[in-house]
Amino acid sequence: MLPDDVSVSLRQNGFFEYDLSAFYLRFLKNGMTFVDVGAHVGYFSMLASRAVGPAGRVFSFEPTQSTYDVLVTNARTESNITPINQAVWSEEAEIELHDYGPCFSAFNSAFGARSEGVRTGFSERTHSVQAVSPDSFVRDQGCTPHVVKIDVESAEGHVLRGMHHVLSEHRPVVSLEVGDMGVPGAASSRDLIEHVLAYDYRAFELSDGQALPHQPKRE
Template identity: 50%
Template structure:
């Protein structure tokens, strides 16, 4: 990615985020449920299908309406201003990126564009409905590989809760990360999915990761357990989704933060896309934290 392209893309992102949209879209999946009564009814009935949208950097992307990440991309061209802006500023050409919980592929496509033809993006997504959309998007990016699996602490087969395309951002081996009043009304089907661990995967494929994005819907502790070797030796930068929603069987976010800090990392929170030193909290609302190996000057 050239300096001119970076400036153009950052200008486009900030233009889309202007006028208060940035804060409103901090994470639309978590903060805008439901978008409208009509969309809520359509999601509950499983009505929807694929469409296309234009990302803020000008690339066509397959989306899955009325799923809410897709709505955000369709309306605004991006999801989560803070993490998007951070990647624009910190993900270099030629980097190797692992996208854990790739969903329909927004961050996969953004990372692919940023790292360029000399870089590599590997995307992990287990749910068939979102996997099909992700594959369509990844097919346009020759530097991208899709792995049809969840990421876990070891190679395994998991029972996954599939909430349909409209609620696919919440598919998980755990309960949906939503308030209980919403959770009980979700459609849900169980399916078995393959799971891999990152230490095994990078060893078997000869990869050295520079950046790992983790959005694993309450499985973050398992993901971290399965990449202990990477944290000790490869030392990639991480983005980690946190947020305490009292999901049965999932540790509180503070435990996740402490796990990464104990591996010799520093924690950063994002403010308008810029990393600021993070002081661990007892309880977390939704955010993406950045972790860099101790010794680096900044995030």
């Protein structure tokens, strides 16, 4: 998959997104269930798989077929990973996905690419993918998620709107990608955080792999 950002980081450093990786390794325990929404080629799914052990479960959602194929190859040795070739959305639906090709697959999204360079410098193709809501998936699986990672390139708001039952009843740790990139139609970071706080959650931010209390900034 070189030279996409994840593969380059893994080859150069042996890890990707140090703070998040370190937090998962500290927090995840044997037997937990990890839901990877936006699994890409499976780095965090593989990390979680080793952390939760044979008694745990990892559900890895990746809607782009070519990226999903790599995810399946990477996860083939881990019996506790279930790759799922679907998007995650506020409801069960068929949505349009912007695909920027293998080298820029980390930017694939139901919205425009978060990177200005990708938006203006590279071609894209759009295709339809099936999507499921977190609530319906968890209900159908009969599982109890302990950690839900959401990294879906500006579609985080839609995922959260499909998590009412998960947030109110199961109350997993939610790892959420934020960062306002000026993508039309995407929820702001503040809106995403306030949505989760409305479920009586507390917000934290990562520093050196540790979760520290986050204070929402005034607008």
